[in-house]
Amino acid sequence: MTCDFFYKIGEQMYSHVLSNGLKMYYIPKTNFSKTFAMLATNFGSADQKFQMQNGEILNTPAGVAHFLEHKMFEDEDGNALQKFAKTGASPNAFTSRNMTAYYFSCTDNLYENLDILTKFVCTPYFTDENVKKEKGIIEQEISMLDDDPFWNAYTNVYAGMYHNHPIRISIAGSAESIAPIDPELLYKCHKAFYSPKNLVLTVCGNADFNKIIEIAEKNTPKQTDKIANRFYGERQDNVYKNKITVKMNVPQPFFMIGIKDIPLAKNESQSKRQLIGELCCEILAGKSSELYNNLYKDGTLNRRFDAGYTIHPDAACVLFSGDSKNPQKVYQSIIDNISEFIKNGISNEEFNRVKHMHYGMMLRTLDQPDDLCRIQCECAFANENFATSSLQYDDITIDDLLNMFKIWNNENRFTLSEVIPLDND
Amino acid sequence: MQTTFTSSLANGITLTCMQAKQFKTSVLSVTMTVPLRKNNGFAAILPHVLLRGTQNHPNMLSLNRELDMLYGARIVPLIRKAGANLAIGFIADVIDERFTPIDLTDKVIDLICELIQKPALENGFLLSEYVESEKQNLIDRIARLKSDTRSYVVRRMREIMYENEPFGLCEYGDIEQIKNINAENLTEYLKQLIDTSPMQIFYCGSVSPNQISDKFKSAFSFKKCNTKPAENIILPPPSEPKYVTETMPVSQGKLAIGLRTNITATDSNYPALMLFSTILGGYTGSRLFKHVREKLSLCYYASCGIDKFTGSMTITSGIENKNAELAQKEILSQIDDMKNGNITEQELIDAKKNILDLLKSMNDSPLTLESYFQSGIMNNISLSLDKLSEQIQQSSLENVIKVGQNIELDTVYFMKGGENI
Structure with missing residues (x-):
């Protein structure tokens, strides 16, 4: 067990790796009432095609990681959600393109809850009957997402940016794609990606780390499977489609604009790339940027405008989203402003102001045990930790930002995804 | 705390x-x-x-x-x-x-x-x-x-x-x-x-x-103010519940049921109402989650919440059009079952744990605390989390059942998904 202190941000973290490969972390928040625990696997909707340890290559249907997330709660002796219901904990789970995470928060009975969590994630129990039953529930979840303008714009922006990367497909899949999912396939996915080597457990709040280790040791398998080899297809610099438009029940267009960045290089620091990406987003299109303020002033944008940077397996991109009667104008402004920055540079004053702001935002996320656990799990998959990025502000230069803008400065990397009103011509 | x-x-x-x-x-x-x-x-x-x-x-x-x-x-x-x-x-x-x-x-x-x-x-x-x-x-x-x-x-x-x-x-x-x-x-x-x-x-x-x-x-140069917040005057429910269906161009239908409980935050029975609502549809151990979602596979979500200022109870669920009646029937029959006294001690214990956990967790979020206290003060009501937790702990099964018996159906609204989508 090791303990790291991050004095600058007033945090510390205990770490331990079990002999079966499970990485474990504990971030103390001793003055907090609740404790949050997350057990995550480095397996998300992007991991559709992979090779099992025995050589078998699987090309799984869209939505299988998410389906597995729903079904993991089922155990031979009952549903884990019902076990949590008896302890007072609030459990949940999510599947993203990159990972699947199971978590709970509680103010009491922590070790009992950890026992439930580590057991059910490591114990698959699928039957024809329980898989069939789940289809009805997931179909309704998909139907709910189909009606969500944000979700449509979000899925389509990836479908536009990527030619064949599985991140271009909706995380939950479709009613058709999940139809053939059966217990056998779910068992295979579990074997391929729920090995302790591929899992990270992070606990934040009030706990005794030794007890956490004890429970994890007891409930995770001693013998561990090798993590399957995944395939994400060939990468292209250019986007697949420059524009995707769908019509929905919206009074005015909602848009997402994506810029396809280059995937992370081998040995490149994920947290450093993420920080450079976020600073670029803020300088270009943050609340204190010329771009945002000009477009707000002329009525093209409102307060609901966001810019964010995301890293995926073998992919990275920037996403801008918001409401606008004229998404094309936002698109053009982004292109124009990027080339302006490349032409005129970034002033020290601007660079420092945005770093100052970003530091303040980062510091506040440390108050959110749920965010903190998620970030730590993601960082651990990349062999880094949550504090790495917060301590890197001094290592980043204006040139790092300009170099990123130079990659973005290419319209062939842009996709505009818009959801427009049904009565639009 | x-x-x-x-x-x-x-x-x-x-x-x-x-x-x-x-x-x-x-x-x-x-x-x-x-x-x-x-x-x-x-x-x-x-x-x-x-x-x-x-x-x-x-x-x-x-x-x-x-x-x-x-x-x-x-x-x-x-x-x-x-x-x-x-x-x-x-x-x-x-x-x-x-x-x-x-x-x-x-x-x-x-x-x-x-x-x-x-x-x-x-x-x-x-x-x-x-x-x-x-x-x-x-x-x-x-x-x-x-x-x-x-x-x-x-x-x-x-x-x-x-x-x-x-x-x-x-x-x-x-x-x-x-x-x-x-x-x-x-x-x-x-x-x-x-x-x-x-x-x-x-x-x-x-x-x-x-x-x-x-x-x-x-x-701040404060001026003297003599106005008071408006009082929450709540009318009795209609003699017959209102049933309204409207169509929207979306794929999933959505059901929202409104009930009047006649109990607001200042009422001594309010903690018992919180328990009733939690047992019915407040968490994954609730009746709506277990029956409407898990047993009947009708929906992804079906939940229940109360508004402490108006004493209204709202149940909501996203379902296929063709299942609207079945879901509504199941939801209302669960309420009736609870009103008839069929709530177990175990259900009460589990719901108490759930509420107490949530109340205690609120102390970890300044934004949640802001919303909790400010919404009370703007209605001239002072709310104490400690006191509420204590009252939750003390609520009896009889109390919860009694509170349920005063709950009356007011409005059933169904937003039907459009057939052409």
């Missing part, structure tokens, strides 16, 4: 402080309360117009760059509907004073006071350009409410349920009324609001309540 400190800075001006040293975030809010009315557009637009610029920072760019220098402090418009009242103002979050060498909290308080007291003016009025552009934003926002179907069905159901009470009114006002807003009448409205409406100030962070109180006293 946190200790709250509430004091009156002047007549009608309430300051609530929670001194907390465990957070890296401090939260501040300043709101003014008006009764819910059709002309609430005047109130709802104000924080948006004021955030466009002050006398020192005449435009948003200048204001937002100032916020960057305050470690990315966020000041956002707050429009809160609770009971028969509407509170408007600002909520700010900022890094806690302990993590900065500057008097950050003071600076943010100054800025909030400047937003309210020293807005950018031309010829003595708010800027026409800002007023017109925020009018359009507000009208667009009202139009957009329909595209979030999950929350829209609840809103629409309440509109129908409370057709004769203020609770059903939209917090953003009415589009026709918004069109009548101009720089002159909005400036007049702002002056009147500052002079007459009750004001609630909230702070959670490491600075002492006395310091916060002194700072506000020096930064």
Whole structure:
């Protein structure tokens, strides 16, 4: 067990790796009432095609990681959600393109809850009957997402940016794609990606780390499977489609604009790339940027405008989203402003102001045990930790930002995804 | 548990402080309360117009760059509907004073006071350009409410349920009324609001309540206010429940059921009502989750919640059109079953644990605490988390069943998905 202190941000973290490969972390928040625990696997909707340890290559249907997330709660002796219901904990789970995470928060009975969590994630129990039953529930979840303008714009922006990367497909899949999912396939996915080597457990709040280790040791398998080899297809610099438009029940267009960045290089620091990406987003299109303020002033944008940077397996991109009667104008402004920055540079004053702001935002996320656990799990998959990025502000230069803008400065990397009103011509 | 400190800075001006040293975030809010009315557009637009610029920072760019220098402090418009009242103002979050060498909290308080007291003016009025552009934003926002179907069905159901009470009114006002807003009448409205409406100030962070109180006293020239928040006068349910079905061009149908419980936050039976609602549909161990979702596979979500100011209970679920009747039948039969006394001791114990856990967890989030206390104070109700937890623990099964027997169905609203989609 090791303990790291991050004095600058007033945090510390205990770490331990079990002999079966499970990485474990504990971030103390001793003055907090609740404790949050997350057990995550480095397996998300992007991991559709992979090779099992025995050589078998699987090309799984869209939505299988998410389906597995729903079904993991089922155990031979009952549903884990019902076990949590008896302890007072609030459990949940999510599947993203990159990972699947199971978590709970509680103010009491922590070790009992950890026992439930580590057991059910490591114990698959699928039957024809329980898989069939789940289809009805997931179909309704998909139907709910189909009606969500944000979700449509979000899925389509990836479908536009990527030619064949599985991140271009909706995380939950479709009613058709999940139809053939059966217990056998779910068992295979579990074997391929729920090995302790591929899992990270992070606990934040009030706990005794030794007890956490004890429970994890007891409930995770001693013998561990090798993590399957995944395939994400060939990468292209250019986007697949420059524009995707769908019509929905919206009074005015909602848009997402994506810029396809280059995937992370081998040995490149994920947290450093993420920080450079976020600073670029803020300088270009943050609340204190010329771009945002000009477009707000002329009525093209409102307060609901966001810019964010995301890293995926073998992919990275920037996403801008918001409401606008004229998404094309936002698109053009982004292109124009990027080339302006490349032409005129970034002033020290601007660079420092945005770093100052970003530091303040980062510091506040440390108050959110749920965010903190998620970030730590993601960082651990990349062999880094949550504090790495917060301590890197001094290592980043204006040139790092300009170099990123130079990659973005290419319209062939842009996709505009818009959801427009049904009565639009 | 946190200790709250509430004091009156002047007549009608309430300051609530929670001194907390465990957070890296401090939260501040300043709101003014008006009764819910059709002309609430005047109130709802104000924080948006004021955030466009002050006398020192005449435009948003200048204001937002100032916020960057305050470690990315966020000041956002707050429009809160609770009971028969509407509170408007600002909520700010900022890094806690302990993590900065500057008097950050003071600076943010100054800025909030400047937003309210020293807005950018031309010829003595708010800027026409800002007023017109925020009018359009507000009208667009009202139009957009329909595209979030999950929350829209609840809103629409309440509109129908409370057709004769203020609770059903939209917090953003009415589009026709918004069109009548101009720089002159909005400036007049702002002056009147500052002079007459009750004001609630909230702070959670490491600075002492006395310091916060002194700072506000020096930064804000409070006027004496004699108005009181509107009272929550609740009508009895209709003699026959209302059944309304409407169609929307979406794929999933959505059901929203409104019931009247006749119990609000100040009622001694309120904790028992919380338990009833939690057992019915408040968590994954609830009846709706276990029966409507897990057993019948009808939906992804089916849940129940109560509004402490109006005493309404709302059940909502997303389902296929063809299953609407089946879901409704199952939901109502679960309620009847509970009313008939078929609640087990185990259900009560589990629900208690769940509520107590949630109440205790609230202490970890300054934003949650802000919303909990400020919504109470704007309705002239003081709410204590400790007391509520104690009462939850003491509630008996008989009590919960008794509370259930007074719950009456008011409105069943179904938003049918369009067949052509």
